[in-house]
Amino acid sequence: MSERHRIGLGVLLATLVGVASGAGEPWRDTSLEPEMRVADLLGRMTTEEKVGLCFGSFVSGGIPRLGVEPLILADGPVGIRLLRDPKKLTSTHKKHQNAGDGEVVTIGADTAARTTALPGGLALAACWDRGLAEEYAAVMGREMRALGKHVLLAPGINMMRDPRGGRNYEYFGEDPYLTAEMAVAYVRGLQKYGVGANLKHFVANECETFRHYTSAKMDERVLREIYNYPFEQGIRRGGAWSLMTGNNLFAGTHVSENYDLLTTLLRDKIGFDGVILTDWRSAYRTEASAKAGLDMSTGFCRYVYGEGNLLRAVNDGVISEQDLDRMAGRVLLLYLRVGLLGDDLPAGGLDTEKNQAVARQVARDSIVLLKNKRALLPVPGLKTVLLCGPAADEVIMGTGSGLVNEGAGNISIKKALLSTLGATAVVHRESVAETTDADLDADLVVFCAHDGVGGEGADLERSTLPGTQAADIRALAARTDKLVVVLQCGTSVDTTDWDDGVDAFAVVWNGGQAFGAAVVDALTGKGDFTGRLPCVFGNPVSDWPVAGSGAEWPAKRVHQGDLPTNNYGKDRPQVHGFDAEYKEGLLCGHRWFIEKGIAQRYPFGFGLSRTTFELLEGTVEPVEEGWSVNVAVKNTGKVSGMCTVQLYVEDLVCSEERPSRELRGFTRVHVEPGQTTHAVMNLRRNNLCFYDVSRDAWKLEAGKFVLHVGTSSEHLPVGMEVDVEHDQWFVAP
Known part of the structure; x- marks a missing residue:
């Protein structure tokens, strides 16, 4: 059975004729091709039932008359977000319950x-490991299946x-x-469990502040080579x-009503045969959305196709x-x-040992060691630790749709150290001013920093530590050489005013429930430091091309009137309030x-190892399909290690x-001390192309190309x- 099928009107009508005289219900026959099954079922449905498939929220559609259950969606990209208090659900079977905020949430058998x-996501990208990324998503695939859910609203x-992007922690960094x-x-990891992935947020939705009113401006080549490239x-x-x-x-039109993007680009040029649905408040008008190519209006904008609006448009002949x-x-x-x-x-x-092990492995493999004086x-043999800093007993996660329900399994650095070393070996000082000279005699002085909490709906005001x-x-650095x-963070942090004086510095990102245990593993040598930066790190925000200034970052205001005060009301007008000009283009x-020629404080792709x-x-x-690139990698140290070759x-x-x-x-290669191994990477011809706007095609131009291989962009x-x-x-x- 083919994995991907483009459903066009001609195929549907032709197949409907073919199955009309058949006996039984071909749509239930799993041996038939998907087009035939879909066409048969579509032919049995009323107009009202078809419309009913096209709007909803976390629970959508279904065809009760034919025994087809609803489609159940779930947040989010870094773990499945459940009902605020899952203990409220006592049924041993699937149940729908109003969460009190207008959203219907579904949960499985475990009360x-x-x-x-x-x-x-930024931590996952720091692993630079495709196989581990697939396993990461498979965790959510297994848990979605256990909960009876069908589509995960991810990946972002x-x-x-810009380092101030509010949802940088969800995404995979700066490189397309x-x-x-x-x-x-x-x-692939998610869908092998029969759970639908949902690529979001299409496209050029890099601004969170004023996101409902901001228009991205870029040329077609930048769109195709950078911002659409991961979607394609x-x-x-x-x-x-x-x-x-x-x-x-995008270019002055809300994406949910943008025919050039949804139909011309996604359907006609790329051949996307899947469902295009809205973010929870990204659609406005019924006719414009349907004619642009939008399939489902969901969440707070479910009324766009619901409340009789799409049905009326069909009955009136508008659609x-x-x-x-x-x-x-x-x-x-x-x-x-x-x-x-x-x-x-x-x-x-659900919540199995296998899933927990993957969470811990990703947390461990994502840790990027940026400084390590005197090794x-x-x-x-770590025996004693002085623990300081606001994140010592915190597991930092994002907010909004990327939030995962807090659970008893969350392990902070303090909790992990106490478990490993014992209560008498760990001294925790809430304030650096409270530390004594005796405290500083510990084997390590660990300052647990954080960059604040990023999340949905707003960008950060700064990129420095709050x-x-x-x-x-700086005060601790003046008193100890250990x-x-x-640093727990969800973006690149400006480190220029403090990192010179520290003896060692590791970025542990938003590390999930097991990050504390992973950090202790790294500190005590139970694993190598294998993480590498998925973004330039440490530079001040002024070094980035979209630094801007003032409260209107990262876009300039083009609408002089008042902005709507209710972002989610269905009577809210469409407003083109800001332009985000992608003037950096391909850069x-x-x-x-x-x-x-701006020095990267810690370059993209960089990270230290034990060796x-x-x-x-x-x-x-x-x-x-192109070329095979083979590079010899020698371990010149005294312990084994993992080298990420770029x-x-x-x-x-x-x-x-x-x-x-x-x-x-x-690629990543493991090398024993004193040994040499080979890193092999396949380079497709397509990888050398640029987008030729005049030909609407990807051009591999005759000439000479240099292949640079190393361990960071510098x-x-x-x-x-x-x-x-x-x-x-x-x-x-």
Whole structure:
């Protein structure tokens, strides 16, 4: 059975004729092709039933007359968000209950259900591990299956344009290639359990502040090469079954009403056959949304297709029956894929040891060691610790749809240290001023810092540490040479006013429920430091291209009237209030720093290990789809370690401007001390392309390309060249 099927009007009508004379109910026959089953079921439905598939909230649609249960959605990208108090549910079977905030929430059999709180998306990207990303998503696939839910509203694959982005912790960093690789793995890991992935927030929804009123402005090449690129890869290579429109506008039109994006780009050019649904308040008008290509209005904007609005538009001829069939047909295909039409799916598991182990592994593998004077870390024989800082007993998570219910399994650094070393070995001082000279005699002085709590609906006002943390770190650094700063954060943090004086510094991100145990593992040498930065880190916000100024960051105001005070009311008018001008073009993240000659304090891709590596000679050989790149990696230290090898491409002569270095490959290799192994990466021809606007195609231009290989965007000791003899064009990147 084919995984992806484009449902067009012609296919539907032709198939309907073919099955009309058949006996029984072909839509229940799992041996038939999906198109035939969907067409048969669609032909048995009334107009009202078709419309009923196209709106809802966390529980949507269903066809009660035919015994088809509703489609159940769930947040979020870093773990499944449940009802505020799951103990309220006492039934041993699936039950719907109003959560008190207008949202209907569904939960499975376990009356004390608790889902796995995974590390944030930025932490996952810091692992640089496609296989682990697939396992990460599989955790949620298993738990969604156990809870009887069908579509996870994830992954979030917007780009990190600025360290003040409120939802940076959910996303996969600043680079389109790394984001795309994580997205593809995430989709595959989730959907192998029959749970639909939902790529969000399409597209260029990088601003949280004023997100409902902000229009992204960029040229078509920037759209295709940077901001749409992860979505396209998630669809073409990942096979995503659904996609969510952002709350923003694009080129002056709200995305949910943007025909050029939803139909021309997604449907016609990329061939997306899945469901396009709204964010909880991203749609406004029935006719404009339906004609643009929107399939479902959900959440606070479910009224756009609900409350008789879509049905009235169809009955009045404003929306054709054929358009309704296309919308409902795509929703039914999603029903089929997630098992609502009788297909057998893999079993799930809730809060299992396997799921907990993945959470701990991701937390451990994501830790990025940025400083380590005198090889202070790790300390295998660690016996005593002085613990300071506001995050010592905190597990920092984001807010909004990315929040995972807090559970008893959350392990802070303090809790993990007490469990490992015992109560008498850990001294915790709430205030740095309270620390004594005797306290400072501990094996390690650990300051637990945080960057505040990011989340949905607002961007951060700063990129520095809040409160007195910087001053506290400086004060400790003046009194000890064993100071380790452990930073929980969901974005790049400006470290310029405190990191020079510290002895060791590790970024542990928003590490999920097991992050405390993972940190103690790293401090005591139970695992290597394998994390690498998915973003430029440590620079002041003024170094980024969209630094801006004032309260209207990151967009300029173009609407002089008052903005609506109710972001979620259905009578709220559409307003184009701000323009976010993507003037940096193709120079996102590290590309900007490299092109402008701005030193990266801690470069993209960087991270220290317990050991050291040397990249030796490399070779490049042609293969069927492109080239195979092989680089020798030697462990020059005394312990084994994991080296993350990165491949960047430079087009020496091009008819269009291109960044001087673009990430186009990576792999991880484990190397024993004194040994040499080989890192092999496959480079597809498509990876050398740029988007040719005039041809509406991806162009591989004749010429010479340099392949730079190293361990960060600024440390690339190995170089090779490939020659392309003639121009080539591709449909997909």
